[in-house]
Amino acid sequence: MEMNQYLEIFIEESKEHIQACNDHLLVLEKNPEDVNIINEIFRSAHTLKGMAATMGFEDIAKLTHQMENVLDDIRNRKTRVTPELLDVVFLAVDDLETMLQSITEGGDGKRDIAETVEKLASRGQIEIKGPIQKEGREDQIDSIARSTYDEFELTVLQQSTEQGFSCYEILIQLRKDCLLKIARVFMIFDVFEKIGEVIKSNPTVEELEEEKFDDHFIVTLITNETANNIQESILNISEIEKVDVQPISVQTIRQRDKNVEQTPTDDTTVEVQEMTTESVQRKNEPKKDETSSLKNTASKTIRVNIDRLDILMNLFEELVIDRGRLEQISHELNNLELQETVERMSRVSADLQNIILNMRMVPIETVFNRFPRMVRELTRELHKKINLEIIGAETELDRTVIDEIGDPLVHLIRNAIDHGIEMPKERREKGKNEEGTVVLKAYHSGNHIFIEIEDDGAGIIKEKVLQKALSKEIINEQDASTLTDSEIYELIFSSGFSTADKISDISGRGVGLDVVKSKIESLGGKVSIDSQVEKGSKFSIQLPLTVSIISVMLVDVQNETYCIPISSIIETAIIQKSEILHSHNQELIDLRGKVIPLIYLKDIYEVPGVKDTDDFYSVVIIKKGDKMAGLIVDSFIGQQEIVLKSLGHYLTPITAVSGSTILGDGKVALIIDCNALLT
Template sequence: MEVNQYLDIFIEESKENLQTVNDQLLELERNPKDLTIIQEIFRSAHTLKGMAATMGFQDLADLTHKMENVLDALRNGEIIVDTLVVDVLFEAVEYLEAMIMDISDGGQGRSDVTAIASKIEAIESGKMPVGADTERVQSDSQEKPIEYYLDEFETTVLQEAEATGYHLLDITISLHEDCLLKAARVYMVFEVLERAGEVIKALPSIDELENEQFESSFSVLLVTQEKGENVQSSISKVSEIEEVVVTPFSLTGTGGDSPLPEQFEQPEDDSCHPIEKPAEANGVKDQVPDTSGKRASGNKTIRVNIDRLDILMNLFEELVIDRGRLEQLSKELEHKELQETVERMARTSGDLQDIILNMRMVPVDQVFNRFPRMVRQLAKDLGKHINLEISGADTELDRTVIDEIGDPIVHLIRNAIDHGIESPDERAGKGKPPEGTLRLHAYHSGNHVFIEISDDGAGISREKVLSKAIHHAVITQEQSAKLSDKQVYELLMASGFSTADKISDVSGRGVGLDVVKNTIESLGGTIDISSVFGEGSKFSIQLPLTLSIISALLVKLESDTFAIPLSSIIETAMITPADMKDAHNQKMIDFRGRMIPLIFIKQLFDLKGKGENDNYPVVIVRKGDKSAGIVVDSFIGQQEIVLKTLGEYLSEAFAISGATILGDGQVALVLDSDTLIK
């Protein structure tokens, strides 16, 4: 088989299955007696094993098979869930993730798994007797009957078939445990069944069977004129079939020598008839019955390579540039029909822009889902008890931002765990609960996404920060007395600054925060720190929804046009020389009761032009709690622009974050208001 054409799909689906295993293992550690969690882990591991074997990645398939053995023993109550078992399974997942990463980098997923394999085999060979509680849960699970839920139509079909002399058969098919292509075997079984009669119901549902969302057994209700033994013989001829059990089925509870399922009391709405099926005839444990009464709709999503979305985005950016050119030409020509056509095109392209941008949006859950296991391991290494609370994981961000934001958040979380949250003994001494809380919260606000990392730990000591800052000559003793708490906390993000008494293997609070800040600012975002000493700290990250197409205000400076992103603008104003004040050799204005500095771009960029004016257009911009007024010659208006980088050669250009192409083909530079304020 030519596997290369399926490789991308295999890698993506393998990552999804491993993430499911990872999430469910964390849940299993919290609820060790919940057998449905083990079933879910087993299902994902089995799917991964089958895909790996089909694609020829044998090391991956072998390790997953060993995991399956332990999971099967857990499922059957031969091993109890404890920290040792969960630790080994997590370690196995790490090996599997490394193999998948190797495959995605062009390798064959080969790895020396001797160490982890021996640990798994040791757990498997040292099977312990099941505890009383686990035994009770297992017993309850086995005694719970599995039900067929029949809607009114299905019930009518079965009644008419039974009345006209057709055989109603309840058939349970068990596949070999090492069956690799379960969906293919199900398809072959259904071909046999459809030749023999008509399948009325399947358990699990048809969709679940097609997607291999079952273990090794499934059941069907068949209406046929064939005898049960003939149907059984035909199905048994399909390869990799372990067992076929055929039982007579009746809605009335009579007919046949075998005990028949009983019909439950009819619901009030008369729409669905649950039919109980004995668990021992099915052989599938803890299956969730299909309560929908009808077949679920198919999957309506497709996988698209991110490179194709990038190409689509680039093409649309060119379209936006041409749209701006057409808008300008239509105004110059004053052609009514052309103007109407351009307006319709603008509306259509605006809708298209929303769709394309939404296609690139992915939930921050793709970043957040790696943190629970990381927090668990760090807490264990440091001897701390930490409860991680995640909210807003469905908040969406542009894929480009998602790819870059992971490492800064990891660093902030590691800092919070290492030097933010105290040890259980320290917390007890302070009257706090022994378990610290780490919160990860994401939410939308306007055209931005905010991600907050907060803890209920020791907080940040103002005196300690100032002492270190003075010692390292970051500030003077006189300056330290004038700084607000917010300004003090910002010192933590100075290059190489740290308040940690010693550098640990995890990280010291403050070490590397300059890198975190630089990464976030390179994405057009900001980071804000707040803290209450003894109660905890919060790092708030503000990020733009997307980086490529932004709304901007176009302004004129002499013969040049500049763009200022709307996201940083508070408002615009007109001032006179009389409104200007002098303070510390800096021109200032009174903006709503606050004195803010004026920035004269023409002087800053050494643009030649006339001197004093009677009126000055000013753009008021903001960065965090700081504001400034950018003085320009005139306002042109608001426009959607395509933000392009200046390339490495001009990457150090002061206060310029990029450029855009205007409708007349000219290049306009995009001002970096954050740098200007700083």
């Protein structure tokens, strides 16, 4: 069988199962006695093993098989859940990630896993006292078959039997090499819908939809069909290994499960009987909350290669450029019919733009998911107690930004843990909870996404920051006396700046934060700090939702057109030359009590032209944090959405230029990097 067609599906589903293992292992560490969590991890490992074996990736299959053995010992109470044991299982998950990455990059997924397998095997030998359950696959199936029924379900079975229907528990076992289990589940439930009424599924239908089961499940069916007919109907579906149909009754269930002995009140029984009679009579109608949802789930989502979305985005960017050209031609020709057509096309393309941008949006949890594991390792290394709270992981962000934001967040969280949160003893002495808290929060506001990293640690000491800044000659004594709290905190973004008494291998408060700031600003965002001594610090990051299509103000400078991003503009103004102030060879204006410097774009970009003799200047007021400036231009052209194009490697040294675009008349216009002008 040709496996290349399934490789992409294998990679995507394997990533999901590996992430599920990571997440559930972290939960298991806090709830070591919770068998349900162990079962979830076991299912993910088991499914990954089956897929890897089918695809021929033997090392992954071998490692997950050894993980299964350890997990099986845990749930059978042969092995204790200890931090040391979880360290080894986490090590195995790391190996799985490395091998999957190799496969993603076109490799064979092979890796020397002998040491990890040996560690898993040795950790799995830790025996404990207590009742030992039966082992093996058949016992897993038997434990599912012994699931209990609530009183409502028992009444349904009782009423159905009295009306002449047959009740069955049906075990369906898929082949180990079954690739698309959800498709088989859908086909099986489709058969059940036609012959009867499903009243219970174990695992639940939701878990079956998400493939949260090994290779078998139990369905309780009410029908008029015989057991042989049911078995034959299911076995006609491919990749079904076994179908076991067993008749059941309320009496046999009560004998099998002694815990279900509660009898409802008479009023409840009457109400249930009325409901169940109608339910059984409509046996050919699928249940909306179970079997029908399988169809809906299968038809509403598809997997799309991200490269295809990139191609689609590139084509749409060309469409945006042509749209601008058509709008300009329409305006010049002043033809009513053409204008109406162009306006309609503009509205449709605007809707299309929103759809395409939304298709590229990815939940930020794809980045956030790595942090709980990282925090666990850091707390063990630093001997601290830290609780990581994640809020708003479902918030969506453009994939291009998602790919770049991970490293800055890693650095900020490591700083918060290493130099923000105190040691447990120190926290107790301060009257704090010995467990520190780091909150990672994301949310939308307008056309931006905000990410906040907040800790309840020692905070940033302003005096210490100023002293370090003065010693490194980042600022002078005169400037230091005029700085606001926010401006003082921003000093830690200076290159090589650190307030830490001892720089650790983990991080240093301030070490590398200049890189963090540069990365965020390169994405069109900004970062700010707020802190209170002994209460903690908060780093706030503001990012645009997308960086490929942006809104700009078009301005004219000596017959050259430039683009200024709207996100950097506060306002535009017309000023008289007589209003300009002069100080230390710098021209300034007084804008409602705030003195801001003026920057002549024609001088910055050395644009040739005739000297301006007008008595008025057109000014664009821009802002970056607390810094402001006025850009002197010849005239304002108007606001427009443009496609951001890179200048390439040859033109990167150009001062204060973040990219270029193609205007409606076919000319190339440079996009001004306002952040660079305000450094």
